[in-house]
Every structure is written in structure tokens, then in C-alpha cells.
Amino acid sequence: MTEHLPDTSTDAPDRAVHDRWVAVADQVAEQLRTDVVARDRAGAAPHAEVELLRDAGLLPLLVPARTGGHGGSWLTALEVVTRVARVDTSIGHVLGYHYLHSWRTRLGRRPEAIERLAAGTAGNNWLWGGAGNPRDAGLELTRTEGGYLVRGKKFFATGAEVSDRVIATGTDVGTGDKWGFALPTRTEGVVHGQDWDSLGQRMSASGSIAFEDAFLSEDDILGPGEQTDPGAPAYPTLSALGFQVLLGVLAVATAEGALRFGAEYTRTKSRAWTTSGVAEAADDPLVRVKYGELESQVRAARALTDRAGAAWVAAASRGWELTHAERGEVSVELSAVKVVTTQAALAATSGVFELTGARATKTGTGLDRFWRDVRTLTLHDPVAHKAIEVGDHLLGGAYPEPSGYS
Known part of the structure; x- marks a missing residue:
């Protein structure tokens, strides 16, 4: 059996390490916030943004401390991605995929190559694609x-x-x-x-x-190369499920960002409707109800995504001892995440326009980017087929066959 190198990324988060890098992520997000609308309109490759991530020290987060990295956990990495993606989904996407791609090296069977690449990532601040x-x-x-x-x-x-x-x-x-x-x-x-x-x-x-x-x-x-091979051991096929975890995290974080942006706009810029009977838009009962409904849906999507993310991390901690049944349970959970996050994120990023008013549709406002990002992300694989996977498990106990998407 392949030697299973210790993988600290699947350990419970060290609170000090967690808090440190989440705080750094918040600082990066604030820097990204200053010109995110202009950068989105330009649509250029994020060379400068990657340098920001590199300079902040976020890239070696998952690399074990023994090889020069920060020894952070996957749960910390997912929170870091969330904090960035609430402000700039594209950069959250690049960062999240960097974490996954660098971690995927650990699913190989050559320990010497795995350790050398981990040390290179830590020592050179490599970004992975x-x-x-x-x-x-x-x-x-x-x-x-x-x-x-x-x-x-x-x-x-x-x-x-x-x-x-x-x-x-x-x-x-x-x-x-x-x-x-x-x-x-x-x-x-x-x-x-x-x-x-x-x-x-x-x-x-x-x-x-x-x-x-x-x-x-x-x-x-x-x-x-067995990460998408249905006949492979269960452990390397966790790769495909890692992408599903990140897509769910990105969709929910973008919806959270849209609602926070919209709420601030409603409080400070929206005008109350003439027949609402209130002086401020934020006091309109219809606005308050709609925000409450959207926020509740997104909170539910967040809870399910967090639970599925934790299940994926727990499966990864099993290493080569992971069974196909254990992997199958995580796969079904993530298919359900796809269904719920798609619905909640599209509802939030579209519905927020009803609560901010016509002036919020101006190009310079940037509210549209949340919906555009979610609409693009949620098409990575058809949500209807994810619903079928959940239904098939309920009806007959079947697990999705391991592939590049399930």
C-alpha cells in the first residue's frame, strides 16, 4: 500500500492559526473591495491580485509546517476563501482552486515528489492551477x-x-x-x-x-492518474468532490456578499416608495420581509455547505483507508449542496435588485457582478443531474459513480 504521508490539512483547526489567517483574508478582501467594480469591468487576468495573495502569505496555508508551510487546516482554508469571495468571487475562485490543486498532489503515490512540491510551494510561494x-x-x-x-x-x-x-x-x-x-x-x-x-x-x-x-x-x-477513475481506491477520487465543495462555498459566499452589499445600499441610498408609508426604504415592511426571506435561504445554504465541507475533510482524513461507501455519502451530500446553493444564490443575487431600486442597476454600482458570477459558477455541471443523484440515493440507496463531477 502507498505510504500515507501525514496531512495536517485534515486536522481540526488550530485556533490561533485559524484566527490569524482569517484576519489576513479580511485584510486582503478590504484591499480588493476598493476597486473590484473597475477590475471586474476590465476583466483582465489577475496578475496583480495573485501578487496580493502571495504578499499576504496566504498561498502556503495548507502546506504542513514540517515542510515550511503554515500547517493550516482545510476548514481554515474554506473560511479564508469565503472571506475573499464575498467581496471578489473571481479571486476567491483562484485562491480556492490553488488550495485544491496543491493539495491534490497528496493524492499521488510518490511521497518524495509530494514532499518536494510541498516544500517548493512554501519556499517559493507558488500559486497552483x-x-x-x-x-x-x-x-x-x-x-x-x-x-x-x-x-x-x-x-x-x-x-x-x-x-x-x-x-x-x-x-x-x-x-x-x-x-x-x-x-x-x-x-x-x-x-x-x-x-x-x-x-x-x-x-x-x-x-x-x-x-x-x-x-x-x-x-x-x-x-x-486515478483521480477520476471509477475503479480507483476511494481516496484519490475525493479530488472531484473537492471541486464541488469549493463551488458550493463560492456560490454561498457570493450570495452573502450580494445581500450585504444590497443591505448597505438600501440603508444609505435607496429611497422609500411613495405609497409605502415610511420615510426610509429600510423601514418598508415589504423590503424587510424580502431581505429576511433571502437571508434565511442563504443561511440554510451556508449551513448545508459547511456540513458537507466538514464531511469531505473528514473523509480526506481517512486517507487510503477511506471506503467507497464513506465516499458515496459525501458525494450525495455535495449533490444536495449543489441543488440548494444554486437555488439560494440565484434567488439572492437576483432578488436583491428588487430591494435596492432602479438606480442600483447603474453599471458603476457593480451589483450585477454578484448575479453574473453566480450564474456562471452554477453552470459548471447541470444542477438537474445533481438532483437526480440525490433522488436516486433516496429511492434506492445508490451512490453517484465517481467521475470528474461526482
Whole structure:
């Protein structure tokens, strides 16, 4: 059996470490808040924002202390992502995926490569991206001296353009073996399309990445590429569920950000309607009821997302001893999260316009970005199919088959 290296990210949060990095995340969020509307309109790749994250020290949060990192827990990382995403969902997305991609190296079977990459992340403040869109054709690996040449293209690769390392999977064209690997992003032959042009998540650098005979050193191979393989042990297939955790966190955080933004706007800028019988918009009973309903839905979505996130972390703590049934329970929980967070986040980010008034639709206000971000995020995989997975489990006890999405 593969050696299971200690993974402090799955431990209970150390309160001092947790409080320290959440406070740092709040400071970063306040800096992002100052020009988030202008940056969203520009839609450029977030090079400066990544430097902000790097300078703040947030990138090595999950790296174990023994290899030079902060030794933080996943629960702390999820809270850090939440604090950032409430203000700037795109940067929360890049940061959350960085945590997941850097952690995914630990699902490989080569301890020496895992530890070396962890130390590199801590020592160099690397940002991680990924090239693993399951719906694109797989990458091809051709044997060459000292490693492989990588060929292929992934059309959506959030954060890869601004990353230092990119994690991916490819198939040896000679043997059919599938390998996971971690490649330096600036390797010759790695080409970023710079073609991300979306309704929302405009600063998430989610465009394409191509590999044109990029050299992959044998040392950077993590082990069998089994993270989306239904026949693999349960532990490496937690990778796909990690994405679902983060998408739920991002959707809820964006909805929370929209309601906080809207409430402040209502208190300070909205005008009471002429027939409301009140002098201030915030005193209108109809406004108060609607805010209360939306806030209640989002709180419920937050509670379910937090519970599912904790279940995913607990599953990860089992390591290679994790069973498929244990993994299946987490998968169903996260499918339910997708259903609930999609409904609640879309309702909140759309409904808040009714409570702020026509003037809040001005481009410079920036209220629209919350809905655009949620609408984009919640289309990553169809919510109706997540509802089917929950229903199938209720009706017959079936678990979703492990894949790139479940």
C-alpha cells in the first residue's frame, strides 16, 4: 500500500492559526473591495491580485509546517476563501482552486515528489492551477529522454494562466498508462489562450491552456492518474468532490456578499416608495420581509455547505483507508449542496435588485457582478443531474459513480 504521508490539512483547526489567517483574508478582501467594480469591468487576468495573495502569505496555508508551510487546516482554508469571495468571487475562485490543486498532489503515490512540491510551494510561494476539464480530450504523453512530451489542450483551466505550477493527467500513448503530473507553468510549449471572455468570473483566468510538446520531467510525475477513475481506491477520487465543495462555498459566499452589499445600499441610498408609508426604504415592511426571506435561504445554504465541507475533510482524513461507501455519502451530500446553493444564490443575487431600486442597476454600482458570477459558477455541471443523484440515493440507496463531477 502507498505510504500515507501525514496531512495536517485534515486536522481540526488550530485556533490561533485559524484566527490569524482569517484576519489576513479580511485584510486582503478590504484591499480588493476598493476597486473590484473597475477590475471586474476590465476583466483582465489577475496578475496583480495573485501578487496580493502571495504578499499576504496566504498561498502556503495548507502546506504542513514540517515542510515550511503554515500547517493550516482545510476548514481554515474554506473560511479564508469565503472571506475573499464575498467581496471578489473571481479571486476567491483562484485562491480556492490553488488550495485544491496543491493539495491534490497528496493524492499521488510518490511521497518524495509530494514532499518536494510541498516544500517548493512554501519556499517559493507558488500559486497552483489545473488543466483537468473532464469534458475535453485527454492529454497525450510521448516518451522522451528523462520524461515525456505533453500534447493536448484544455479549454477551461481556472487560474492556470497566472499560476506557477499546473497539475494535470495524461495518457502514455505507447502503453496506455495514465499518469498524474505537476508541471512548471512557464515550461516551453505551455501556451495560454488568454481567451476567457465570460458573463461572470471575469477575473478568474479560466481560459484555455495548450501543451505543444512541453517537456515533463520524470521527477514531476505524481503517480497513476486515478483521480477520476471509477475503479480507483476511494481516496484519490475525493479530488472531484473537492471541486464541488469549493463551488458550493463560492456560490454561498457570493450570495452573502450580494445581500450585504444590497443591505448597505438600501440603508444609505435607496429611497422609500411613495405609497409605502415610511420615510426610509429600510423601514418598508415589504423590503424587510424580502431581505429576511433571502437571508434565511442563504443561511440554510451556508449551513448545508459547511456540513458537507466538514464531511469531505473528514473523509480526506481517512486517507487510503477511506471506503467507497464513506465516499458515496459525501458525494450525495455535495449533490444536495449543489441543488440548494444554486437555488439560494440565484434567488439572492437576483432578488436583491428588487430591494435596492432602479438606480442600483447603474453599471458603476457593480451589483450585477454578484448575479453574473453566480450564474456562471452554477453552470459548471447541470444542477438537474445533481438532483437526480440525490433522488436516486433516496429511492434506492445508490451512490453517484465517481467521475470528474461526482
